[in-house]
Amino acid sequence: AQKITQTQPGMFVQEKEAVTLDCTYDTSDPSYGLFWYKQPSSGEMIFLIYQGSYDQQNATEGRYSLNFQKARKSANLVISASQLGDSAMYFCAMRELYNQGGKLIFGQGTELSVKP
């Protein structure tokens, strides 16, 4: 069965430093996608970055990059040069691409606090 694990309930980082949020996954499907979403205190879910299981390179979007280690089944989010506005909940999610109707399975989230 699909499973997403985020082992860090809370993280602190100093402003302007980089931080890595961990995510491991489990699936038997060779075709899948991995997502990261940000949820600020206002509650909305904001899509950050996507990595496909067949992508050769790690995904990057501005200050966000995804450290994809397929053999280890990990998809860690790296935020470079943290800003105060990065303080939020971060969710890792997975989707098996060709079945299950595009459903996302979410991890329990990591709450990131950026210190000035």
Next chain:
Amino acid sequence: DAGITQSPRYKITETGRQVTLMCHQTWSHSYMFWYRQDLGHGLRLIYYSAAADITDKGEVPDGYVVSRSKTENFPLTLESATRSQTSVYFCASTLAATYEQYFGPGTRLTVT
């Protein structure tokens, strides 16, 4: 408004009452989803729909009913609300199964 909207944004209801949460998207996305978010559980899928008139159960469907007569609307009904259904409900949509999902702003439901 363009995008995906949910109504109401906040709702308080009593145990046993029927409640319908509305979701509307303007992109003509094929896929739509309902999730609930509870502390300690992240987001869990309640129901999803691949197209109009096609719906299927997710991880936690008990006590909920959905319909999708039009592509743009995907209402979620709690037939007889219980306190355990107090939660934040998110609707989402996507163009295709391989694309990212776009989320609505959420509905905070309290069942007393």
